Amino acid sequence: MEAKPRLLVVDDDPFVLEMLVIVLEEEGYAVEAAGSGGDALEAFGRHPDIGLVLTDMNMPGMDGLELTREIRRRGADVPILLLTAHEDGELVRRATESGANRRLVKDEDLMDRIADEVAGALRA
Amino acid sequence: MRTDAKKETKAVRGEGSGSKESPRARLRALRDKYIRSLPDALGRIEAHWSRVLEDKSNRDEARALHSMLHTLAGSAPSFGFSEVGEAARSAEILVRNLLDGADSQDSDAWERIEAGLDALLAASITSRCEELARRRFEESVPDIPIIRAEPKLVFIVDDDVCLLQNLAVQIACFGYEVRTFSGLADLEASVAKSQPSAIIMDLMFPEGKIAGADAIAALQRNAMRHIPVIFISQRDDFTARLMSVRAGGDAYLTKPLHICSLLEKLDQLTGDREADPYRILIMDDDPELSRFYALTLEQYGMRTRVVNDPLQIIEHLVDFHPELILMDMYMEGCHGDELAKIIRQMEAYVSIPIVYLSAETRKDRQLRALRIGADDFLTKPIKPEHLISSVTIRAERMRIIRSFMEQDSLTGLLNHTKTKEQLDLAVLRARRGGGRFCFAMIDIDGFKSINDTHGHLTGDRVIVILSRLLQQRLRKTDVIGRYGGEEFAVILMDTDEEQAYRVMDEIRKSFEQIRHESDSGRFPVTFSCGISSYPAFRDSLSLNKEADRLLYEAKRNGRNRVITWKNLEGGEGL
Numbered sequence: 001m002e003a004k005p006r007l008l009v010v011d012d013d014p015f016v017l018e019m020l021v022i023v024l025e026e027e028g029y030a031v032e033a034a035g036s037g038g039d040a041l042e043a044f045g046r047h048p049d050i051g052l053v054l055t056d057m058n059m060p061g062m063d064g065l066e067l068t069r070e071i072r073r074r075g076a077d078v079p080i081l082l083l084t085a086h087e088d089g090e091l092v093r094r095a096t097e098s099g100a101n102r103r104l105v106k107d108e109d110l111m112d113r114i115a116d117e118v119a120g121a122l123r124a
Numbered sequence: 125m126r127t128d129a130k131k132e133t134k135a136v137r138g139e140g141s142g143s144k145e146s147p148r149a150r151l152r153a154l155r156d157k158y159i160r161s162l163p164d165a166l167g168r169i170e171a172h173w174s175r176v177l178e179d180k181s182n183r184d185e186a187r188a189l190h191s192m193l194h195t196l197a198g199s200a201p202s203f204g205f206s207e208v209g210e211a212a213r214s215a216e217i218l219v220r221n222l223l224d225g226a227d228s229q230d231s232d233a234w235e236r237i238e239a240g241l242d243a244l245l246a247a248s249i250t251s252r253c254e255e256l257a258r259r260r261f262e263e264s265v266p267d268i269p270i271i272r273a274e275p276k277l278v279f280i281v282d283d284d285v286c287l288l289q290n291l292a293v294q295i296a297c298f299g300y301e302v303r304t305f306s307g308l309a310d311l312e313a314s315v316a317k318s319q320p321s322a323i324i325m326d327l328m329f330p331e332g333k334i335a336g337a338d339a340i341a342a343l344q345r346n347a348m349r350h351i352p353v354i355f356i357s358q359r360d361d362f363t364a365r366l367m368s369v370r371a372g373g374d375a376y377l378t379k380p381l382h383i384c385s386l387l388e389k390l391d392q393l394t395g396d397r398e399a400d401p402y403r404i405l406i407m408d409d410d411p412e413l414s415r416f417y418a419l420t421l422e423q424y425g426m427r428t429r430v431v432n433d434p435l436q437i438i439e440h441l442v443d444f445h446p447e448l449i450l451m452d453m454y455m456e457g458c459h460g461d462e463l464a465k466i467i468r469q470m471e472a473y474v475s476i477p478i479v480y481l482s483a484e485t486r487k488d489r490q491l492r493a494l495r496i497g498a499d500d501f502l503t504k505p506i507k508p509e510h511l512i513s514s515v516t517i518r519a520e521r522m523r524i525i526r527s528f529m530e531q532d533s534l535t536g537l538l539n540h541t542k543t544k545e546q547l548d549l550a551v552l553r554a555r556r557g558g559g560r561f562c563f564a565m566i567d568i569d570g571f572k573s574i575n576d577t578h579g580h581l582t583g584d585r586v587i588v589i590l591s592r593l594l595q596q597r598l599r600k601t602d603v604i605g606r607y608g609g610e611e612f613a614v615i616l617m618d619t620d621e622e623q624a625y626r627v628m629d630e631i632r633k634s635f636e637q638i639r640h641e642s643d644s645g646r647f648p649v650t651f652s653c654g655i656s657s658y659p660a661f662r663d664s665l666s667l668n669k670e671a672d673r674l675l676y677e678a679k680r681n682g683r684n685r686v687i688t689w690k691n692l693e694g695g696e697g698l
Contacts, residue, residue, distance in 0.1 A: 013199045015158045019151065026147040058194055085198035086213060106198040108206045111151070 005051025037062025215240035276321035327357035337371035344372035352393035405446035434458035453482030535591035543605025562624035571610035578642035650684035
């Protein structure tokens with residue numbers, strides 16, 4: 001079986017971050033966790049084999065949109081999933097413009113859905 | 125949060141790689157940690173808010189407040205606390221509007237935010253309470269045993285072989301292991317080999333009018349510990365009763381026997397059902413003093429929980445589920461009467477007795493406290509005997525009142541209202557914790573004709589017998605209620621339909637074996653049962669409806685059977 005790609009997961013909320021790490025590691029992915037946009041970029045530079053980025057939208061400092069734009073600016077075309085606290089038309093537009101592939105709302109199904117969403121984005 | 129993020133991330137990685145725990149356990153621990161962190165987060169939100177109020181032009185504070193609410197709106201639902209998430213989201217939008225300048229001139233806007241933050245606090249407290257309750261519930265559910273632990277051994281000694289066999293069958297139906305003796309000859313050797321939990325002993329034998337009592341007296345003398353003995357006899361005279369007491373008998377029943385009273389005695393004598401100790405919560409910010417109260421009460425067999433920080437009382441209420449609260453009147457940060465008000469505002473604790481402890485001797489202050497809902501007022505220094513009597517009297521009264529409110533008077537099972545409440549709770553817990561359970565409705569077949577033929581007293585006895593059988597056969601964690609006249613409801617926790625079917629069908633078979641007595645003879649009774657399950661049906665109303673429908677199907681298919689959705693669909697031959 002082909003080895004699963006390395007994921008980069010970014011969220012400033014340590015609880016949500018840990019939850020995502022646990023769920024995705026259980027799915028067999030190698031997971032890099034970062035608590036800010038800055039840390040995420042650093043990790044992205046360190047691991048050229050990162051195959052997907054899952055990032056929170058709203059973070060202090062560099063937010064998810066800026067992170068997405070920065071990753072795209074560096075020429076990487078990995079799938080990027082944006083996590084938002086809620087759906088919002090304006091956000092959707094800005095997310096698409098930034099070059100993100102999918103959006104995911106943080107709701108009570110997140111824990112169950114996240115693995116499918118990641119697998120789906122990797123297949124696409 | 126900004127400064128902590130990096131550090132937290134490293135901690136996450138560290139735990140992640142080295143941990144041997146299953147992901148499920150780790151997620152649960154994380155969820156625990158999250159809910160424990162909520163009060164702290166709310167405290168910081170409150171702090172930002174009060175600084176915003178102090179200086180309404182302080183946009184940095186408003187932005188910090190907004191950011192925290194936003195984070196909460198995202199994280200709370202991710203851990204399953206959607207009410208908290210929604211409340212945080214609403215408050216977040218209000219603060220957003222304020223920041224955008226749309227509302228800043230509007231004086232109502234400030235009040236709306238205040239109300240929004242109150243709602244958030246309320247949602248958090250509720251979620252936290254429910255979470256703690258759920259966890260307590262989960263911890264109390266044992267893993268497998270459907271049928272109660274090992275059966276208790278009972279010896280029955282009677283030279284009337286017919287009665288002996290009959291008693292043996294009936295008592296065995298209630299989960300006892302029975303050994304029968306038609307004479308006194310082998311008894312002593314058998315007791316020496318394995319001491320029974322109880323002996324049911326006839327008084328008269330061919331050897332003599334009170335030969336049974338003599339045999340018991342000899343047994344008790346040689347036994348390592350007292351053997352509970354129930355004497356059964358046709359004699360109802362004083363001498364016979366006296367002899368039985370002298371021989372070491374614990375109960376005396378006259379023939380013809382009512383199996384119901386015999387079982388009640390048997391349960392009493394063999395049961396390890398010592399009354400649960402009273403649970404007393406001690407709220408006093410003086411650790412030394414509260415420890416002293418706790419020790420005093422514990423010496424009298426009560427269970428205590430000491431809380432020194434008034435702000436933590438809610439958590440302990442839910443976790444410890446006290447039957448009475450001992451509360452200091454004057455504490456740092458929160459007055460006893462304020463705390464009493466808060467407690468009484470929670471529905472589950474409207475009626476919990478609160479006894480104040482105080483150095484307060486002024487009558488007007490004491491009266492004020494009593495008006496708010498104190499049940500008694502003990503003035504420091506408190507004599508231990510006063511403490512104990514005040515607490516015991518009130519806790520005892522509370523138990524009696526509660527039993528009136530919650531129990532059916534004939535069977536001691538939960539009444540209709542309480543059973544429904546338990547069903548609602550089971551749904552709530554299963555929804556949150558991803559559990560499963562079954563809901564069974566039972567109806568005694570042809571009950572009206574039993575009443576018509578044998579009289580209401582006999583009918584009542586049949587109901588009591590079935591209720592005892594259910595109590596015997598089901599687990600302590602299962603909920604058993606008398607739903608209506610001859611109708612019972614059972615909630616089988618953490619059980620799927622197949623297991624529930626097996627258990628209920630076993631009980632059905634046992635019940636069918638029992639012969640009920642009446643003046644006009646002995647007769648069997650049967651029941652029908654319908655079982656629905658969660659999550660196939662996801663709310664109490666539809667669980668109820670489905671169980672009722674299947675119960676009706678059981679009746680329609682000839683009664684004396686248990687029906688689940690599966691065996692109704694699959695078993696055309698029924």
